[in-house]
Amino acid sequence: MKVIAFAGVASAAVFPEERDLSAYTFEHYAQEFGVSHSNSAEYTFYRNLELIREHNANEDKDFFMTVTQFTHLTSDEFRSATRGRKGRMFSGLRQAVDLDFGEIPDRMDWREQDNIVTPVKNQGSCGSCWAFSAAETLESHLAIATGEAVQELSPQQLVSCSPNPEHCGGTGGCQGSTQPLAFNYTVDAGITSEKSYPYKGSTGSCQQSKILPVAFNDGYAQLPVNNYTALIGSVATKGPIAISLAAAGSAFQFYGGGVVSNCNDYDMDHAVQLVGYGTDGGKDYWLVRNSWGSWGEHGYIRLQRYGEGSEPCGTDKTPQDGDACEGDKTPRTYCGECGILSGSSYPTGMRKAPPPPPTHYSKAPCNFAEEEEVVVTDGNTVCAAKCSSDNDCPTDIPLGTDASVHCSPGKLDGYCGLKCGRDSGCPEGAKCVKNGVFALTGVCAFPTDSVVV
Numbered sequence: 001m002k003v004i005a006f007a008g009v010a011s012a013a014v015f016p017e018e019r020d021l022s023a024y025t026f027e028h029y030a031q032e033f034g035v036s037h038s039n040s041a042e043y044t045f046y047r048n049l050e051l052i053r054e055h056n057a058n059e060d061k062d063f064f065m066t067v068t069q070f071t072h073l074t075s076d077e078f079r080s081a082t083r084g085r086k087g088r089m090f091s092g093l094r095q096a097v098d099l100d101f102g103e104i105p106d107r108m109d110w111r112e113q114d115n116i117v118t119p120v121k122n123q124g125s126c127g128s129c130w131a132f133s134a135a136e137t138l139e140s141h142l143a144i145a146t147g148e149a150v151q152e153l154s155p156q157q158l159v160s161c162s163p164n165p166e167h168c169g170g171t172g173g174c175q176g177s178t179q180p181l182a183f184n185y186t187v188d189a190g191i192t193s194e195k196s197y198p199y200k201g202s203t204g205s206c207q208q209s210k211i212l213p214v215a216f217n218d219g220y221a222q223l224p225v226n227n228y229t230a231l232i233g234s235v236a237t238k239g240p241i242a243i244s245l246a247a248a249g250s251a252f253q254f255y256g257g258g259v260v261s262n263c264n265d266y267d268m269d270h271a272v273q274l275v276g277y278g279t280d281g282g283k284d285y286w287l288v289r290n291s292w293g294s295w296g297e298h299g300y301i302r303l304q305r306y307g308e309g310s311e312p313c314g315t316d317k318t319p320q321d322g323d324a325c326e327g328d329k330t331p332r333t334y335c336g337e338c339g340i341l342s343g344s345s346y347p348t349g350m351r352k353a354p355p356p357p358p359t360h361y362s363k364a365p366c367n368f369a370e371e372e373e374v375v376v377t378d379g380n381t382v383c384a385a386k387c388s389s390d391n392d393c394p395t396d397i398p399l400g401t402d403a404s405v406h407c408s409p410g411k412l413d414g415y416c417g418l419k420c421g422r423d424s425g426c427p428e429g430a431k432c433v434k435n436g437v438f439a440l441t442g443v444c445a446f447p448t449d450s451v452v453v
Contacts, residue, residue: 014056017297018064019258021053024162025070026204033069042090049341050074052254059413062283062304063251063258066314068295069251079248079269081125101233107278108236109287115149117240117275118141120299123155126174130160132291133271137242138191138347142215144239145350151214152194158182160197161189161206167326173203179242179271183220183347190353192215196400196428209402209425212356218349220222222230228337229345232277239348241274243288245338246301246316252319252338255296259285261304266314274344286340303337316342345426358386360394361405361418363446364428368394374415378435391414398427405442418444 004182026042051175052065111117118139123132135155141156143150159173162185170176199212223230223241235241249269251260258278284304293299306312313335319328334342340360358367366373366383374384387393387407393416395405403418405425419441420432426444434442 002370004227007042015064015221015257018056020258021049021056021067024049024273029067030073032067033071035069040335044411045072046076048254050243050316051250055250055254061258063260064256065303066252066256067256068254068256069292073253075248075250075253078253098321101229101237104233104236107276109276109278110140110235110240111275114283116143117289118152120289120293121155121291122293126159126203127170127199128155128174128270129373130157130169130177130179131155131162131182133242133273134158134179134271135191136289136349138177138186138215138217138238140240141217141238141347141350142352144157146352146424148352153191153214154194154197154199156194156199157206157211158185158187160204161185161211169325173186175200175203179345180220180222181344183217186217186347187219188249189213205404207239210398212399212428213353214351217347218350219352220345220347223344224309225343226313226333226341228305228311228336228341231274231341232305234344234346235274235276239361240253240276240289241344242271243340243344244271244332244334245266245288245340246270247272247338249338252301255301257297259283259302259304260337263303264314266316266334266339266342267318268332268334268339272441274340275300286337288340301325303340305337311341312337314339340427356399359396359398360416361397361427361444364448374412376412376443376445378416379447380431381434382412382417382430382443382445384412386414387416388414396401401425401427401430401444403432412443420444 026045029035029038029045031365048071054066055061065373073081079260121132123129133268135153135158139150162177162182164172165182166176169178193214194213196212199242223234229445243391246267247267248267248402249263249265257401273289275289278287284305288301288303290296290299290301315332316332317332319332319401360368360371362383364373364381371383373381375381385394391405392408393405398419401418403420406419407416408414420426421441426432432442433445
């Protein structure tokens with residue numbers, strides 16, 4: 001393909017982290033970001049690269065642009081690839097918001113607090129930003145509430161299992177939903193760890209066997225729309241906040257670093273997390289965590305903040321792309337850079353999940369008198385009850401398994417066990433011990449240092 005030549009641009013002062021893209025080519029880009037070659041991708045890349053260079057040549061720029069994983073996409077393709085949804089204001093289990101914050105600090109960065117914020121994540125091509133925003137905020141508020149080290153919770157559980165009957169912010173899963181719906185869902189279902197229900201980047205079906213709740217909440221607090229004081233007070237005193245904003249513009253597509261101003265976009269389409277605020281070179285900013293991997297400032301973006309009564313405002317004319325439920329096309333007015341004051345929420349009443357009740361088929365010592373520790377193979381045992389048929393076997397099984405109850409599976413002759421296979425998993429800590437090299441099924445057993453004879 002013939003490479004398109006563009007006119008040169010004037011030089012300008014650069015940010016310390018700004019890259020020299022003067023000799024950067026599509027070949028460099030394809031290798032750096034793993035993009036497959038196509039004529040359209042190459043053409044779009046060079047058009048966007050010229051836009052990036054022109055922006056960076058502005059001596060008065062407040063932020064710089066750079067090549068990102070989205071530089072080969074048109075603006076419409078970028079919008080489609082990254083669109084996520086943020087929640088409308090609905091009743092659910094919404095709690096009253098305490099707006100009496102007292103004196104707040106001049107700056108706040110929750111990343112500086114030990115064990116409050118997890119590493120940046122990547123939602124991939126799934127429109128699951130709402131689930132990442134919710135899971136990340138649940139993580140931080142659980143750590144704050146318990147005083148224990150933050151742990152990574154499962155966005156995939158929310159993507160696959162959180163219901164969205166009114167199609168608010170999308171039709172659910174990778175097609176979009178809302179943080180308040182996620183907060184409501186976790187009141188009863190709880191939320192499990194990323195380890196138990198790892199992220200797949202697709203909606204799939206809800207796998208209840210992977211849900212071992214580590215935390216529950218009482219509901220959520222919804223901040224008043226377009227209220228600067230409520231947002232800065234909440235992030236200063238409550239913790240990181242689940243927020244929404246407009247992210248389809250070039251400021252997000254090619255963001256490299258600095259404080260973004262003049263976003264001029266209020267079409268709500270993305271859910272993120274507010275982790276703080278501060279001032280840089282006399283310019284006040286919001287500190288926002290994204291879910292696009294190492295994009296931007298190591299996964300973060302800073303948006304200019306102006307203060308109570310001074311925030312810019314605009315109209316979201318396509319609310320069905322963002323915070324509306326199905327059939328609701330009423331335009332909204334949002335304020336703040338990129339509409340950051342549009343809608344914000346955080347979970348309330350975070351607490352650790354109680355330990356699960358004892359069940360049969362556990363690791364020794366056994367929980368029930370009718371069970372005994374039975375050797376499956378050398379070094380692998382399980383608590384099992386004697387049986388003559390499947391009907392004799394207890395049906396309560398540990399959380400985190402979809403293995404089936406069976407009498408005399410494999411080497412547990414005359415005992416109950418959990419039959420496992422390629423598509424059926426064992427409880428956490430157990431493994432599927434097969435009966436032979438070519439066996440398709442086995443029995444769940446726990447490794448042990450001492451073998452009972």
